[in-house]
Amino acid sequence: MDINVDYSDDDDPLTLKSDFILSLCELVIGGKAGLEPVEKTIIDRCVRLVYRDYLANPTPEKMPILEDLYNLLRKQAESEAQRIATALEIYVTGSLNVFNHRTNVDITNRLVCYDIKELGKQLKKLGMLILQDQVWGRVTANRAMKKTTWFYQDEFHLLLREEQTAAYSVEIWKRFRKWGGIPSALTQNVKDLLASREIENIFEKLYCKGYLSKTRGKCHYYSRLASPSVAV
Secondary structure (H helix, E strand, C coil): CCCCCCCCCCCCCCCHHHHHHHHHHHHHCCCCCCCCCHHHHHHHHHHHHCCHHCCCCCEEEEEEEEHHHHHHHHHHHHHHHHHHHHHHHHHCCCCCCCCCCHHHHHCCCCCCCCCCCCCCHHHHHHHHHHHHHHHHHHHHHHHCCCEEEEEECCCHHHHCHHHHHHHHCCCCHHHHHHHHHEEEECCHHHHHHHCCCHHHHCCCCCCCCCCCCEEEEEEHHCCCCCCCCCCC
């Protein structure tokens, strides 16, 4: 839920933040059909309300958490709002409430490593999306201080398995360079990587590509992609 005043190029950083929270809710409750238009409207309304006090006076103690959004949803009159809140309940007051807290880790260190290995199956997809947003927040804050952010993503094929994290990954490659961010992706599972519909959109934005120790059996996976700028 973290946000800063430099979160977006626009005058209103809530537009981009609302898009992220919509993606998060879609991952949690959308299913194959995705969120209904009424549900998207309700979430957008609550996002703008939940950040109002913080943006008026941006101090750390006023930063909202997921529970604040949940409580606002419960106060809405529409039955759809109650459905959304009920779906989020397990992540707020239930057994999967890992992300319903302010962090106790110093994320302003020069080197920060996010390890989602221990999250478990139910939280891993959500965790990948939240960490991508956390990194974006760091990139925007660093740009305001004229600092470059280097972002390395190991096992990148995992991010491309889910529609929401794959779409967010494409946005990272579209946005990062002009914001002083330098993303790098690493994977050993080339077949899974190329199975994503989004991978070609990412390859179009790459400055260089490096392939290490290609086996004869895997070489044909690269045939539909452009020749690498860097081959090792």
